[in-house]
Amino acid sequence: MPEDAPVLKEIGSAEWSEPVPGVAEALETGQVLFAPRLHFELSEAERQFLSPACLDGKSKNISYRPAPDALASETVDRGALGGASEAADRAALKALLRRYLETSSALMDALCPEYRGKLTRGFTSFRPSEIAGRPSSWRKDDTCLHVDAFPSRPMRGVRIIRVFSNVNPSVPRIWRIGEPFEDAAQTFLPEIAAPLPGSGWLLRALHVTKSQRTLYDHLMLGIHDRMKADTGYQRNCPQVRLEIPPGATWACFTDSVPHAAMSGQFAFEQTFYLPVDAMLDPSRSPLRVLEKLTGKRLVN
Numbered sequence: 001m002p003e004d005a006p007v008l009k010e011i012g013s014a015e016w017s018e019p020v021p022g023v024a025e026a027l028e029t030g031q032v033l034f035a036p037r038l039h040f041e042l043s044e045a046e047r048q049f050l051s052p053a054c055l056d057g058k059s060k061n062i063s064y065r066p067a068p069d070a071l072a073s074e075t076v077d078r079g080a081l082g083g084a085s086e087a088a089d090r091a092a093l094k095a096l097l098r099r100y101l102e103t104s105s106a107l108m109d110a111l112c113p114e115y116r117g118k119l120t121r122g123f124t125s126f127r128p129s130e131i132a133g134r135p136s137s138w139r140k141d142d143t144c145l146h147v148d149a150f151p152s153r154p155m156r157g158v159r160i161i162r163v164f165s166n167v168n169p170s171v172p173r174i175w176r177i178g179e180p181f182e183d184a185a186q187t188f189l190p191e192i193a194a195p196l197p198g199s200g201w202l203l204r205a206l207h208v209t210k211s212q213r214t215l216y217d218h219l220m221l222g223i224h225d226r227m228k229a230d231t232g233y234q235r236n237c238p239q240v241r242l243e244i245p246p247g248a249t250w251a252c253f254t255d256s257v258p259h260a261a262m263s264g265q266f267a268f269e270q271t272f273y274l275p276v277d278a279m280l281d282p283s284r285s286p287l288r289v290l291e292k293l294t295g296k297r298l299v300n
Helices: 023-028 083-111 180-191 199-205 215-229 231-236 286-294
Strands: 006-011 032-035 062-065 120-127 157-167 173-177 240-244 249-253 259-263 268-276
Touching: 006 023, 023 032, 023 249, 032 240, 062 083, 083 120, 083 157, 083 268, 180 215, 180 286, 215 231, 215 286
Parallel strands: 006 032
Antiparallel strands: 032 249, 062 120, 120 268, 157 249, 157 268, 173 240, 173 259
């Protein structure tokens, strides 16, 4: 994103399926879609889940997997979901996450018709715990600026778009947004050593990764880790504070927008994946940026 470009692409729509021109272009240039009037409303019965008691005590969110149409059961505290009515509560919670999946899918179809039919649905998550003060290792600390990269799930250049909604009835969610991806990459690429020969194959053979890690994934994980570990960078790099009011919805390419969640409780998140070639301008993708900076082909 150019230095003088706005961080936010704000829309005034209150309808999830209302078209707004220019959103895909804004997202690709590193802006954050910000829709303060676009609310994901909960029913009276669904508000019972606005409690961290839903979690199992180890996880920070409750995940829904659309392919098997199931909650990730290890993230849900069975004892907190109503005893004798546990099955009904789990069904209601699954239906709530499925509804967010369908609602956010309709939003992406309306706002980014250029991507229609090309997006793949990922996990849906509900985050009922407070971010601020939550114990975490530095690698998993979401209060540190980072770009998304997954140790066990190589992306091979595929883009990551995430839609978020703050369903807290009274408290804003606080984010930080960092500098353009290419600037961050230029800072950290020199610190990343080349992977050991054959390491991608070995990680897959040992079931550490779900597919073979590419040089692209190696570099993205390196940027993710070094960005989080560098306290000076976290403190001094160009960044803005974003206060997301109760009820607001926002979205961005989280693999190229450095972001940090500083505080807040009760939010939904939907992940989508987009092939690089489906972008309006593939040269804006982290894959093409890193290939330009390294002079190497990063995905075979």
